[in-house]
Amino acid sequence: MFGYYLDLALRSLRRNMVLTALMVLAIAVGIGASMTTLTVMHLLSGDPLPGRSDKLFYAQVDDNLSAGDYKEPLDKQGYQSTIDLWNARQADRQAIVVESPVKLRAPQTTLPPLMLSMLSTTADFFPMFDVPFRYGAPWRAEDDASRARVAVISSDLNDKLFGGADSVGRTLRLRDTDVRIVGVLGRWRPSPQFYTVAGGRFAAGKTADFYSKPQDIFTPFSSALEFNDGNFYQYTCSQPPATPGHLQNAPCAWLGLWVQLNSPDRAAAYKRFLDGYAAQQQGRILRPQNTRLRSLMEWLDFQGVVPSDVRLQTWLAFGFLAICLFNTIGLLLAKFLRRGGEIGVRRALGASRGAIFCQCLVEAGMIGLVGGLGGLLLTLLGLGLVRRQPVAFADMVHLDARMFALTFVLAIVTSLLAGFLPALRASRVAPGLQLKTL
Secondary structure (H helix, E strand, C coil): CHHHHHHHHHHHHHHCHHHHHHHHHHHHHHHHHHHHHHHHHHHHHCCCCCCCHHHEEEEECCCCCCCCCCCCCCCCECHHHHHHHHHHCCCCEEEEEEEEEEEEECCCCCCCCEEEEEEEECCCHHHHCCCCEEEECCCCHHHHHHCCCEEEECHHHHHHHHCCCCCCCCEEEECCEEEEEEEEECCCCCCCCHHHCCCCCCCHHHHHHHHCCCCCEEEEHHHHHHHCCCCCCCCEECCCCCCCCCCCCCCEECEEEEEECCCHHHHHHHHHHHHHHHHHCECCECCCCCCEEEEHHHHHHHHCCCCHHHHHHHHHHHHHHHHHHHHHHHHHHHHHHHCHHHHHHHHHCCCCHHHHHHHHHHHHHHHHHHHHHHHHHHHHHHHHHHHCCCCCCHHHCCCCHHHHHHHHHHHHHHHHHHHHHHHHHHHCCCHHHHHHCC
């Protein structure tokens, strides 16, 4: 019977091409607008480390030195608290993170000096976050302890400086210090750049920055304290440092601490450890009870990493899809009711209401399928326009297999929803009344 309904649907659609084109266009435009914004939303709100994010946590004690009524700890911590927690070795893995600009020169190339972004961290950073390597390997924990002058560089920087060749063992000059390259990253672009996320809940316009490319240089935190002191980004200070830029002994929050805890019991134990440490430091820490241990996804949700304009655009696009849906309902209702005579004849020849209902739904589904093809083309066009926008995440926007399939599912479901009421109305046409008008 489905083949018969399909043949009737094709005949009906060809009978009035203008009306068919209007319905297909309504579905296609609605699907194109909604899927473009939904794809961007899917990209920005996804899990940056699927399968690992539930074991990664952002640890916080309240290093806020002011006595104001703050419900949450600062997003970053001071030097003493971070180093104390890191030295305690209570996690399965742990990594300190802080960004800074750094002047780089490559003595073995003819390129002029570059001002780049550097991440100072610890050896566990790379296995914790499953960072791929193109050449070499990360530095070791012993390098953290010995303050070794080593570095890992990004694949992009390796291409720029060395033409993509294996640069392990070569020397870079960072500021006034020579460092040896021990590893080159593979293609790595976490979305968002979760390990540096902070302050998003206070500055909605800043959240788009969380989708920028990773840093070009990674160095041991202990080494960077010596050769790049004075350049670290500070989150906030209760009073200016005695020496501008020198934050180790200043009342400043500027460091992040990520920990890996491989089981719920380990996570509960680490939270108790945080509480105990804060209580021990009461006096220096004004609110010792105010500790937090959020998982990676909880931290991203707390920071509101998805830009508010993207959320608004998504709601507007689905509102537009609803308008297209209502227009399609009206067009289908007019189309089916104009065929009252045909439907009356079929009913008189023995067709049931269910058969008429299914026939009309098959026709609506075909409109949705063709509209889905048009919607796919408009989605690709929309994503192409997004990639041309001056936003940090533009180059990552693409239509993956899941969103490709969802385009057609949404188109067919939308058309079936649009066709349900008209099909139900057509199936209730009284054959006797319609036959009298023939």
